[in-house]
Amino acid sequence: MSRIVSRPAIIRALLKKELKAYARDKVYLFLTLLVLIAIPIAYTFLPSSVDETITLAVSPSVSSMVADAKDSLKAIGATDEQLAELDDADLSQEQEGLLLIEFDDEEDMQAVVEGTLEAWQTDGGDLVLRDPEAEEDKPEDAEKLNLDIGIAFPKDFIADITAERSGVTVTVYSDANVPEEIQGAMTSFVREAAYQLAGQELPVTMTDEAGIVLGTDRAGDQVSLKDKLRPMLIFMVLLMETFSMASLISTEVLQRTVTAVLVTPAKTSDFLIAKTIFGTLMSLGQGLIVLLLVGGLTPENWSLVLAVLLIGSMMFTGVALFVGSSGRDFMGQLFYSMVFVIPLLIPSFSVMFPGTAAAWVKVLPTYPIINTLVGAFNYGMTWSDAAGSLAYAVIWLVVLFGAGLLALKRKVESL
């Protein structure tokens, strides 16, 4: 029986078979359901608000510094009303996202930052210090403070600055675990405060106080954990799909069913095209479903998000082709997948700590994808903003997808 079969008909037949094989496998089905159900459910439990409070230790207390410097402040133009306002200010409560913890003694503050002393704040706003080595009871109705940064001002700081005296030293204490960026920001904060005092017409401006900027200036557009993790969840879908797709291919190679396909009018290229289409559609489809469930698509970002999702889906399908071509059993496949998946997952963690991605992380293939997703979801990134990242992602797509296709082609033809 001889007949000419069109390539689209062959690819359609292969796709139908792929779908059947996928739907019949309990592991793939479990992973798909896990992605489609668990991720949106987990997403609903993530906090949707942002705790923007920065807790900062200072020594000596601001009130004592102001009290000692009233004459100096008057000399640079502070009125009696403004000084009275300063006296009445209650710095024990959070002010515009900044909670100041005042220490009379610099050594106590240093010990708290170092962790050799504990600082507790009572409901009434009082500060209680506790030695964790001593067997003291924990203070009642009090909350333990986490102070990683402390600024020690000289007693005459305001007077010295307003008089433009040189050699004024301010010490910033920080725990060793505090990132350099934050230490740098604190130093800038002190310099800014000094500049404000010395160089402005109204050196003390409580209500219009400049915001403290940590890393990239996101003043006013802070992102909740829920929004931060949205791109990461989409990423998880792609990674999960990579594993399923790789297993599907691996099974076909292991059981040599592909050999039976290739003695029909179907060619190796038909097989590869079908795998590519199926893998990409499955990733893209599941990514879109999760996206619709967790939100994030807007009239402004939908085209950019879809484009980057498509690039990501094809990239991960390329990885799946590569991993699957090894033809390992289930456990072997699982571990082999991890070798590729873990490095690809790393950039998604940079979402949780903006501005912390190291240079080597930015080189990874998935970085431009996650970067664009974050930008499109949370910061109104446009096509022109994303052009560089997209171009970089496409380069990686060509490399990874090409490697995957080549590896699977060679494997299939060698069976």
Added chain:
Amino acid sequence: MTEPAINVEDLRFSYGDLEAVKGISFDVKPGEILGFLGPNGAGKSTTIKMLTGQVTPKSGKAQVLGIDIAADDPNLQAQIGVCFEEKNLYLNMSAKENLDFYASLFGIKEPETMEILRRVGLAERAKDRVHSFSKGMRQRMMISRAFINKPKVLFLDEPTDGLDPVTSASIRKTIKEEADRGAAVLLTTHDMFEADELSDRIAFINDGEIVALDTAENLKQKYGTRSVKVRLREGSGVREEHIELADEGSSAKLAELAASPDLLTIHTEEATLEAIFIELTGRGLKG
């Protein structure tokens, strides 16, 4: 004169430095079954791989249904059926789904799936997934899959290997039916009884070379000895006499023994294919 369905001339293939097929030549006519008889590693499966387009020959020429196998012409695959030694079926799909899928790759809109399954005795299990099938049932599935496109040429690689006698007989019957329909069949096996029973001609292949190619009868005549074994009662025991039919006076001696009141049995002693293979190659078929 009928054109051969398979025509092979000086075909060669190597796996790296190892030459697996060393310039073999043969042809198979429509309706003919050619048995490729040889031990494991002799080059039987590699020959099938070349003829079905799975691997490219290093040199030589081969045509299947007049199509050059090196031409990568999908019309070739459209007209052949292949039964692999490995049972490479989709285990999570039912018997019917497996066959329907392969039929769709051939562009068959209304495949005779149930009829084919009926022929191999699997119609009752059509909707069952293949992973629940026994080894024999899977092998019957493999055979039925090779038939799905009513091929003009069938390549059957060890189709009854490791099966029980009943299943083997059933599969042989089906292969014979396909040949009767007009399909050319290239059958590889290391089972001499299967080759003897099914094949119109037999090619002995050893170490990548065809060492003999003829009908089973001619091979036996050419390489075997024509003799008769006669068993006679002798006292309380049994005496055996071997009479070479080619010897002078053998007819008279046979007539004399046949007339003896002590005669128990007379058996012809033609050479087996395995004995001929060993004589030709110095090694057995189980290799």
